Amino acid sequence: MAASELIQDDEDVRIHMDANVTTGDPPPCSVANGNPTRHARSSSLPPPDDDVDGRAAGDKLSSLLKQNQLVRTLSSGLRRRCDYVKISVTEEHADRLPKEWWKTGVAFLYATFNLVFTTVIITVVHERVPDKSVSPPLPDKFFDYVDRVPWAFTVTEVNGLILCGLWLVQWIFLRHRAIIGRRCFFLIGTLYMYRCVTMYITTLPVPGKHMVCAPKLYNDSTGKIWRILRLISGGGLSLTGSHLMCGDFLYSGHTVMLTLSYLFIKEYSPSWMWWYRWICWLLSASGVLCILIGHEHYSIDVVIGYFITTRTFWWYHTMANTHALRQAPNNFLSRTWWNPVFNFLERNVQTTVPVVFSSPVAFPSCGQRYRIVEGGRDE
Template structure:
């Protein structure tokens, strides 16, 4: 905090360094109560200034930010909230899939929509399996990388919030718009027609198998708008790239290829974000994060305790643009 006299308009150019600092900070004019610099010693001038300062009361309080405050608080409790938010929406997705499955029209009544890609490219039977394997690899790579991040709580709650919100939107879109099956090769589980107990069993089967076809847990249709596999492939790659050194181009390229192959095989001056419903939730999670999260890593266990500080400085496209 500094105290400044708003009436102070000039200072005596004859003052030495410390006297000038005292006069400039406290706004004390070299008036008749203090001798001129040439008429007395600098020590007498300083002593006189301190005496005048003790009687000077016309101060303006200026609040300065605390430079010692933690600009990147961990706040694990917020990360836990974001985690349960993501889990809730993932479970909600399985419930909505079960409900929408009962509304999917039969292939005989509503044939698959025309698709130019599949008009020229034959279906590859093992493509969907590759997509799910790539997705599991990317998720595994991101989890390992996340464990070694120094600020894993901030990166974790960002990931959980985005995953939860995207799957919530997925629930809304596929419930509102029920598309026919994308191909005649699809085999959909039989409809249950109001059997609540059997529907609950399907929800639990989906959850236990992670909603993957390779685990045999996903035999239902209707969850085509939009693809949950594409969400996981894209988002995990973006987080892997954002929270790793830019010099690891080979690492980024490998993860990009995993995501791109999976997606291709699967799919053959105003801030308008302030008007969205999720903006207050996002601000709640990010309120105390006052700077860009640095790309630094540390051991996920207590030994060895030394963290790899400043392991990289330029690690994202956003940061590189700002520095340029």
């Protein structure tokens, strides 16, 4: 009998015993002389039916008692060991963190468009930069106390290249690189779109007499297109000799990349890699400082670049990691213009993205697989 059936029948066990009770004197027994003799019984006669029924009822009672005791023992044993019977099923996060690479592709196109559009705006703004002889550099408190170091801006660009390279390698080995990638592309595109706006509406004079700006082309559209292509091919870096135009001061694009790359490295690296985080922080902080030491940007350019980069990053990740805020009626972060874009990118991401590394390429298993088959022989 199965244990579950025994437990179920535990309460249904009933002991039934039928007993025939007779009152009065038993009928007289006849003897050889014909006179009845009361209460006489020959030893050779079989026992009466009442004794047989009583013995059978006793055996049945004993069997039912043993069965009832067995049921109670099994029931109490199962209750004591109920924790070992429970099976805890871990919730699968695969469906809660969909890759959706097509959304990552859309974010990449958005970032690429804004980066290219930035080069167009730089080319346009360059034509409006006032001449150094007409408009001298604006007074800057940092420049008053720190003299210019010519090689400092080279340190800035080298540090920026190192940080971007480290982040690229780290991103490739992240398991959820699709989700993290579209976050990175969206933030890059948004920050450079803001930069296009600030550069275009306010054109600052050069921050130092040392700066050499390319000659203005005025109505030469073909020359402007070649400048745009040259700026794109060189990554907008002075190291490659592609950036000879002026006017892209407010705010600093180098500060954006140095700060944003560090923020992503820190956010998506495990806590035990504290030494790696500190190295990246030193590269970022020294690179930003060298922008000012090289007098390549005004202090306000660096401050606004740092402020807008960190706030946009923190606002986005606050929304991404706190799911209760997405539908909260009093969430003021949902009033940003990019909230519909955020909902498009993060709609199916239902949990915080864990920091898990995995190989970007699935290598086939070369080892031989064995299958264990349990069999028994007939006895």
